[in-house]
Amino acid sequence: xxxxxxxxxxxxxxxxxxxxxxxxxxxxxxxxxxxxxxxxxxxxxxxxxxxxxxxxxxxxxxxxxxxxxxxxxxxxxxxxxxxxxxxxxxxxxxxxxxxxxxxxxxxxxxxxxxxxxxxxxxxxxxxxxxxxxxxxxxxxxxxxxxxxxxxxxxxxxxxxxxxxxxxxxxxxxxxxxxxxxxxxxxxxxxxxxxxxxxxxxxxxxxxxxxxxxxxxxxxxxxxxxxxxxxxxxxxxxxxxxxxxxxxxxxxxxxxxxxxxxxxxxxxxxxxxxxxxxxxxxxxxxxxxxxxxxxxxxxxxxxxxxxxxxxxxxxxxxxxxxxxxxxxxxxxxxxxxxxxxxxxxxxxxxxxxxxxxxxxxxxxxxxxxxxxxxxxxxxxxxxxxxxxxxxxxxxxxxxxxxxxxxxxxxxxxxxxxxxxxxxxxxxxxxxxxxxxxxxxxxxxxxxxxxxxxxxxxxxxxxxxxxxxxxxxxxxxxxxxxxxxxxxxxxxxxxxxxxxxxxxxxxxxxxxxxxxxxxxxxxxxxxxxxxxxxxxxxxxxxxxxxxxxxxxxxxxxxxxxxxxxxxxxxxxxxxxxxxxxxxxxxxxxxxxxxxxxxxxxxxxxxxxxxxxxxxxxxxxxxxxxxxxxx
Numbered sequence: 324x325x326x327x328x329x330x331x332x333x334x335x336x337x338x339x340x341x342x343x344x345x346x347x348x349x350x351x352x353x354x355x356x357x358x359x360x361x362x363x364x365x366x367x368x369x370x371x372x373x374x375x376x377x378x379x380x381x382x383x384x385x386x387x388x389x390x391x392x393x394x395x396x397x398x399x400x401x402x403x404x405x406x407x408x409x410x411x412x413x414x415x416x417x418x419x420x421x422x423x424x425x426x427x428x429x430x431x432x433x434x435x436x437x438x439x440x441x442x443x444x445x446x447x448x449x450x451x452x453x454x455x456x457x458x459x460x461x462x463x464x465x466x467x468x469x470x471x472x473x474x475x476x477x478x479x480x481x482x483x484x485x486x487x488x489x490x491x492x493x494x495x496x497x498x499x500x501x502x503x504x505x506x507x508x509x510x511x512x513x514x515x516x517x518x519x520x521x522x523x524x525x526x527x528x529x530x531x532x533x534x535x536x537x538x539x540x541x542x543x544x545x546x547x548x549x550x551x552x553x554x555x556x557x558x559x560x561x562x563x564x565x566x567x568x569x570x571x572x573x574x575x576x577x578x579x580x581x582x583x584x585x586x587x588x589x590x591x592x593x594x595x596x597x598x599x600x601x602x603x604x605x606x607x608x609x610x611x612x613x614x615x616x617x618x619x620x621x622x623x624x625x626x627x628x629x630x631x632x633x634x635x636x637x638x639x640x641x642x643x644x645x646x647x648x649x650x651x652x653x654x655x656x657x658x659x660x661x662x663x664x665x666x667x668x669x670x671x672x673x674x675x676x677x678x679x680x681x682x683x684x685x686x687x688x689x690x691x692x693x694x695x696x697x698x699x700x701x702x703x704x705x706x707x708x709x710x711x712x713x714x715x716x717x718x719x720x721x722x723x724x725x726x727x728x729x730x731x732x733x734x735x736x737x738x739x740x741x742x743x744x745x746x747x748x749x750x751x752x753x754x755x756x757x758x759x760x761x762x763x764x765x766x767x768x769x770x771x772x773x774x775x776x777x778x779x780x781x782x783x784x785x786x787x788x789x790x791x792x793x794x795x796x797x798x799x800x801x802x803x804x805x806x807x808x809x810x811x812x813x814x815x816x817x818x819x820x821x822x823x824x825x826x827x828x829x830x831x832x833x834x835x836x837x838x839x840x841x842x843x844x845x846x847x848x849x850x851x852x853x854x855x856x857x858x859x860x861x862x863x864x865x866x867x868x869x870x871x872x873x874x875x876x877x878x879x880x881x882x883x884x885x886x887x888x889x890x891x892x893x894x895x896x897x898x899x900x901x902x903x904x905x906x907x908x909x910x911x912x913x914x915x916x917x918x919x920x921x922x923x924x925x926x927x928x929x930x931x932x933x934x935x936x937x938x939x940x941x942x943x944x945x946x947x948x949x950x951x
Contacts, residue, residue, distance in 0.1 A: 328397035331439040333378060336393055336471070340381070345474040347531070351380045359428050360390070367424035369410040369417055377421045381474055384534055388453070388608040390429045391477050394418040395436045402437040402445045415447045419458050422451040429453055432461060432477045446470055450481060491609065495618070496863060498605045499625040502598070510594040511582040515707055518623040518669075522714040523574045524602045525610065525619075527552035529718070538600070542586050542593035546578045549599065553577070560717050569728045573710045610718055617644065619715045620669035641668065642756045642788065643821060643865070645855070645872055647675035652880055653833060654752045654784045658684035658694055663740065663750035665731035665757075665775050667701030670712040672754040677719070697747040700740060702731040731774060732765065741778045750778060753785035753836070759827060760790075768793050769801035772832065776809045781837035785809075788817070791828045791928070794904040802900040806840035813883060814904045815850035818857070819924055823865050828928055830905060846895040848886045849906035852879055
């Protein structure tokens with residue numbers, strides 16, 4: 324009778340699980356076909372010895388490293404003991420018992436369910452992360468979770484705590500350093516090939532067949548099978564044929580590189596076998612959990628830190644993630660917008676915009692589909708970067724069909740972007756970090772801004788991060804042309820070491836497209852956004868070590884959105900093409916907050932500006948003396 328009654332509780336859970344539409348969700352009872360789970364449960368019996376047999380185990384290949392375990396009791400009085408250590412007799416105690424064993428290899432959500440009907444059912448949920456010493460209550464924005472949720476919700480709540488998110492991102496970056504060192508020592512791939520190798524493996528792992536069987540391939544067979552899986556995923560991505568070929572071409576080295584399939588003496592696997600398994604374990608779960616982070620860009624940036632040469636000279640200035648997220652908020656993107664990045668790089672701005680748009684779309688499936696099919700438009704000239712951007716979008720399920728490969732100044736690409744079509748409307752938001760210090764006519768950072776604004780729908784916002792020289796070089800002729808057509812809404816001076824270790828001092832410019840500056844009803848708002856709370860570290864670059872960024876971000880956004888004038892932080896001023904476009908030129912100084920370091924930084928930046936423009940500090944001083 325007791326077993327029959329408990330079966331009613333299990334039936335309530337089973338009915339709930341059958342309604343879950345999470346892709347490739349597996350629900351197992353009593354035992355698992357996954358050898359990693361079986362190993363964890365080998366000595367996990369609730370009776371003290373033998374194999375553990377949980378009532379329900381939920382997992383998916385799209386969320387590797389993550390499990391949900393559920394234990395049931397018919398009697399609500401047997402929901403949980405006071406001590407939570409009577410696994411055999413209480414639902415919650417049993418779930419926590421299994422979570423303890425499973426957390427040796429997985430992040431686990433443990434759920435205890437009691438009651439024979441929906442009216443009497445009690446649910447308690449806990450989270451025990453891999454390697455954690457204890458479980459903790461599972462919470463969301465509204466408090467404790469006391470109902471059954473979908474697998475996707477459990478996956479999100481697994482990392483609801485911001486501290487967990489930061490810890491996990493830190494682990495990913497630490498892994499990227501280890502990965503870089505391994506590829507350099509064993510795989511012998513070039514700097515340009517390293518991010519392609521990572522992204523190619525990640526896309527191949529999305530292929531169901533390859534993801535299940537790659538461990539069975541011999542070293543000499545694996546490169547061919549990996550590339551075939553990559554081809555299948557690109558075919559399924561609904562890219563035009565020409566784009567498929569362009570995207571796949573940079574990955575061709577995967578099948579021809581001699582070191583990738585070579586098994587060295589005293590080794591049991593080839594470098595590629597090692598890398599696929601490592602990336603499957605450490606990177607794929609992260610992407611499944613944090614779709615809003617440009618993971619490929621994170622790896623690319625990390626690899627660049629170890630590369631030789633001058634990244635700035637190459638025009639490679641990757642935008643920090645907190646800045647891409649800030650751009651999406653400055654432009655106030657929503658689910659009905661179409662966002663354009665004409666220098667998309669690895670796609671960081673588009674991913675940040677997708678996150679913001681998704682949040683405002685709620686759970687509306689139609690809006691979510693529109694965002695991915697028509698809401699994201701990018702252009703990238705570099706074939707490798709184009710492949711990385713397309714890979715980034717494929718890893719998120721969609722949004723790659725509106726990526727254009729080529730120069731953004733190409734008339735055909737410009738026409739395709741700015742002309743409404745079945746593919747996408749004319750863009751309503753522009754976000755850009757153009758190449759810096761490019762040589763050639765029409766390749767100045769202001770040329771990229773002008774082109775971006777021309778592509779947008781009238782009245783749209785265009786946001787760009789550019790070197791500070793664009794703001795203080797009052798003689799550049801492109802300024803006149805831009806203001807003749809568009810309004811300079813705001814300029815924000817950014818932290819001096821924002822792009823550390825590249826020493827480019829930058830500012831953010833915000834324009835209103837196709838509204839001449841001379842007709843603007845309001846003055847331009849200038850923000851002095853020099854302190855974002857990030858601190859330089861030896862191994863991790865600039866990080867929000869003291870968790871100051873959320874507060875700083877809200878202060879910045881409040882000042883920008885409400886056009887506040889605050890001494891030492893912001894000012895409103897009428898400017899034209901011949902004026903400096905930076906807060907430092909007009910802001911009332913709050914002298915009480917000036918430090919010796921602030922003074923030294925200003926002098927250093929001014930000297931660098933003079934040097935960049937072929938002058939010297941002494942020459943400028945002499946000219947000033949003569950004028951006096």
